[in-house]
Every structure is written in structure tokens, then in C-alpha cells.
Amino acid sequence: GAVVSQHPSRVICKSGTSVKIECRSLDFQATTMFWYRQFPKQSLMLMATSNEGSKATYEQGVEKDKFLINHASLTLSTLTVTSAHPEDSSFYICSASAPDGPGQFFGPGTRLTVL
């Protein structure tokens, strides 16, 4: 089956620093990737939709200058949390569109803790 990886799996950073999270589709090409955020004991909230070679589409309420998304190739999308603050601490999950139709394959998630 299709595999999506995320790196790092866990990151702790100081307030004010920037953190980059990578999402890779390992054995297929993903025209579209998605970034979700999940708070403890809650569901996934879509942050943005990332299409290869074009600007990401952000959901209402998500600051595009805060959460920079780059989808430079068909196998890699990155999310950069700029000037991170403790309220940005969360579980970030990416997914990639299935190559053969609807549905998505999810990465294992990245736990971000901002001190």
C-alpha cells in the first residue's frame, strides 16, 4: 500500500523559533497533500490543501504567514511553523491524495511542543 512519512516525529523547540515538518509520499506521486492539526482528544482539523507547484489553499482562520506550506515536488510537502508559540503546540498530520481515486493516505504525525 501507499506509504506517507513525516519527519520529524517529535520536536521540541523554544518560543520564537521556526520548525519545519516534512511530508513525503514514498512510493507514489501525490498531486495534492493536506495538512491537519489535531488537539488532544479531538478530531483532525484541516489546515490547508497543498497542490504541487502552486500556492496552498488555507482554511478559514489559519494564518498563512504563520504556517508556511511548500509543495515543491510530487513527493514532498513541507509545513513550516514560523515564530512558534506555546499555543502552536499540537499534533500535525499530513496526508496525500490516493493516486487511484478518492481517499488519502496519512502520515504518522508530528508532535510539536513549543516551550
Place this chain on the structure above:
Amino acid sequence: AQSVTQPDIHITVSEGASLELRCNYSYGATPYLFWYVQSPGQGLQLLLKYFSGDTLVQGIKGFEAEFKRSQSSFNLRKPSVHWSDAAEYFCAVAPNQAGTALIFGKGTTLSVSS
């Protein structure tokens, strides 16, 4: 607007007992339907999906789900629960086109008692 409702926030089932997790959706046409499972601190694993055809869908780990158009439901079932099934379960829908995001329900936490 599309939405997914999982009425049960938390369910506890005895090991070996049967399980049914409820999911209702709101969508103008027949959506694509999914069930995912998430263990603590982990990503999401696809259990099964429904696109069209047979309304009873078989998935991994002994799970199945039945699409009922008249009830706008896609309930997940398992005849005999194992302790390892304890996790968070999410129902999701997607419009019938590729490249669109999933809409998730709020999830149901399954606890398994011995």
C-alpha cells in the same frame, strides 16, 4: 454543508463482545465514506472505505461497515472485539472527486474491558 456525526464520544465493550460504532453524514449526493483508526500518538490507519457497489464493506482487522443511504449512515461493526482494538475511531467523508480533503467526525473512543 457536508458534515459527519459520530454520536458516541466514548464506548466501552467487553473483550469478545460485538461492537457497533455509529456514523451519520450529511451530503447532497452519495459521498465517499471512510473509517480510520488512531492509536495514541499515532497517525491514522484506514480500516475500510466505500465508494460504490456492495453496501457492506469488509475492512482490515475483522471490521466491516454498512452503507445505508436511507439513513445516511455508515456504521462500523466487529463481531468480536479484541483488547488491541482499543483506540480512537474516526468516520470521514469526501466529495465524489479526487484531490479533496476529508471531513472527519469528532471520533469515538473505544475502551475494551476484560
